[in-house]
Amino acid sequence: MPKFLRIGVHWSNVSGYTSKAWCVRRVGPVIFLKWGAVEVHGTGAGRKVYWTRLPQEKTIRCGTVQRAQDYAKAAIARRRNHRYEPLTGPIANRRRSAGGSAEPKQALATILIVDIVGSTAKAAKLGDARWTKIMGHYYAAVRKELKTSRGKEVVTTGDGVLATFKAPAAGVSCATAIREAVRTLGLDVRVGLHAGEYTVSGGEMVGLAFHIGTRVAAKARAGEVLVSSAVKDLMKTQSTFSFRDHGVHQLKGVPERWRLYRVEG
Structure with a gap:
């Protein structure tokens, strides 16, 4: 194969x-x-x-x-x-730890989801060769900002990126930096951030927090950075960022309604 x-x-x-x-x-x-x-x-x-x-x-x-x-x-x-x-060679299944199956561990992080707006239409307009080149620059720009903000890339999904941060301020700062960096490539992104607990089991990160982050990003328009109330509450003492109320939303597949905020500036 x-x-x-x-x-x-x-x-x-x-x-x-x-x-x-x-x-x-x-x-x-x-x-x-x-x-x-x-x-x-x-x-x-x-x-x-x-x-x-x-x-x-x-x-x-x-x-x-x-x-x-x-x-x-x-x-x-x-x-x-x-x-x-x-x-060359096979792709193995997840490695087992030396001590056998480890107990799942809970962790807390700020989760960032980045997604290109209108990527299919842009790819069709530009053609495969040019679009491939732009996507290479896009991922390079995103990863540069993640490195600067000490974010950890978890996975890429099509033209999207999911990353985690230890501090919510670092995640918000990275989100705005990515937005500005990719504009030079003629791209607009929507970004969503949520803070919550997730489970680390066998090296894999799972949990509702990732789904909430994805749904928050889906509510953003081109060029917008939206955060959940969980992120804003953790940043009450931060004066670096300004947030505008974006209303209460029902996030698809997520229990309860969530108040979202738009990062200004």
């Missing part, structure tokens, strides 16, 4: 970063796709790649072997055009 790992701006195989992998396999007229976030450890021949969570899978029945071969070739070509590098 050909495997591809997107390394983004990590041109050297730095140990311990999170990226994304695609796997393409053909069996007769059927194509099997598998993709998702992976964790990379080690370098060179000793590099190991692990799924950070269960990957997404899709089966495509092409009807004929020739169509399946053409589909596989096109899929592989697209991955290479989007800065994916070929992988």
